[in-house]
Amino acid sequence: MPGRLSRKLSQLPGKLRRLSRSVHEAQAQPDDQWAGAHLSPAERRLYLGMDARDREHACRVALALLSAHPDAAPTLLAAALLHDCGKSVRPYRVHERVLVGLVPFRLSRLLPFGALYVRAAHPALGAALVRRGGGRERVAQLVGRHHAPRGDHEAALLHAFDDLE
Ligand SMILES: [Fe+2]
Ligand SMILES: [Fe+2]
16 A cells, blocks of 8 residues: 555654654653643643653644644643553553554554553553543543544544654
8 A cells, every 4th residue: 555655654754753762761851831731630640640751742742733723622732742641551661662662553452462552552541541530521532542533533633643743
C-alpha cells in the first residue's frame, strides 16, 4: 500500500525526534503551568503523575491541536494533555522506552506482555485512571479512544495530532 507506506515514512522524522528525547527524563521541559491551566484539579494531579517526557509530548500535541483548531473544546484539550497518562501505571525503563517507541501500536497489541502490554493497553488504562481520579467523563472517553477513534471526530483529531508529534 504506497499511501500507507508514505504516511509511515512521513512519520519517521517525528519518531526519531521522540526517540532522541526519550533517553533522559531531565532533558524534558514540559510547560506544566500552561498545561495546568487547561485541566481540572483532579486532572492536574494525574497529569503531574506522568513522566516528564510524556508531559512534554502531551504539551506538544495539545499546543499543535490548539494552534490548528483554536475553537477546540476544553475537554479535547484536556484529553490531549492526558492522552498517554495510562503509561504511568508502569513507568518504562530507558531501553524499554526506546524499544517500545519503535514497535508499531498494532503490533504491540499482538505481543501484550511487560512494556508492550502497557503500550497496547495504555488508552484503556488511561481512561480508567481519569474516571477513577475524578476527571471529566468526556476526557476519559477521548483518552480511551486516542488510538482507535472510530466514528469520534474529536478522538480522530487527537489521534492525528498525536501521530505528528
Ligand atoms: Fe498513546
Ligand atoms: Fe501520544
